[in-house]
Amino acid sequence: MEKIQRKKMYEEVADRITQRLEDGQLKPGDRLPSVEALSKEFGVGRSAIREALSALRAINVLEMKHGEGTYIRTFQPQHMTFPSVSASLMKKEDIAHLLEVRQYLETGTAAAAAIRRTPDHLAEMKQSLALMKGTVIEEAADFAFHQTILTAAQNPLLQQLWNTISDMLKRAMRDTRRIWFEQETMSAQLHKEHKAIYLAIEKGDANEARTTMETHLRTVQRQWNEI
Template sequence: MSFKQIESKKISEIVQQQIEEMIRRGDVQPGEKLDSVVQLADQFKVSRSAVREALSALRAVGIITIKQGEGTFVNTYDFSNVLDPMKPERIISKKEMLELFEIRNIMEVGAAELAAEKRAPDHLKMMEDALASMKDASGEDNVGEAADVAFHLAIAEASQNNLMVDIMNQLSDTLRKTMFESRRVWLFSEKQTLERLYKEHEHIFLAIQDRNPSKARKAMLNHLMNVKETLIKGWEG
């Protein structure tokens, strides 16, 4: 793996971002040990003090643990963080993001099916509003991802399962992170467009509107599988 020399007044912040990106890419997995300060300084071609400052910042937000005499280790993403809005932002590695997709498959496919059975007019209005925002969004702002989250939360509401709604709301910040990454990769993929992404959400909505649980289930599963596949291809590319 090659590293470019970093040129910036805020060297430690850029080193921090580089290490975060290494974790996202899976170059170092949760539970694994980072290279030493000396090695990182050599790789990034920066001072050891800049590396130490970057590591201190990462430790402060819970991304790494520094064990005296043992080294620096990458923490596993603690999904219980979403239950406490006061806890700091955390990054999610590829492995953890794929695990979240497994949870989404279990929860949201079933939620779409329930929503098709139980939805009320106000639920459809929530979905329509989210779709309208999604359609108007460009690929350069965060309106699209916010609308994406709102759409999926509206489906949970339409399921009229209070526990489902609570869990989805608690996961909303984490979902927003994965949706941001998904949309970023999606937009940079030659075969994917915002229009296709919108259409997949529209198909889910129409199935729910038509009170067709089987169709809603298939539409949601197809959407989640496509997003996951696009993410994987983007990582590999």
């Protein structure tokens, strides 16, 4: 049996830095403290800090500016090897691009789900829908609803595409929800749209499922543009 490998010191440091990025403590464009300062803060040697920074530069999380220091990069769609980290780098225009991708991906997925869904898929969607009812839509329930539709489409390639952007979707949902769902009318509207999607999939109407999903995503995109 293969032994479990302990993380190296520089990997622990890199994890701590990316966690701060994902938590919002660090943001794109922020300048990191010096190697010496980070060494004291994390209680490790300078070599471990340098290795950690080098590793994060290699995956396009950090960039070195000659004579200035090390900075958090802005979001780069061509570098999404680590989607959870990429999600933390997204700006408003990046989320707008993500919403456009959702239009392409989820309308077809909803149509496929209407044809291939099982009773279990419908039960999961119905459960998520129930959790979304009220003045505040639960973030996890909203994401789970869309995730179940993707699963119901029963297409492994679609699943892989979804997995690539799922962390970014969660980030976008969290950011927009803080503004939209304080409005009772918006919460009610979005619940109504989710219910329409569910009913279309439940009765196996692919065209209606596609249309209701498109209507919902257009609402999301319109509201985002107004922020």
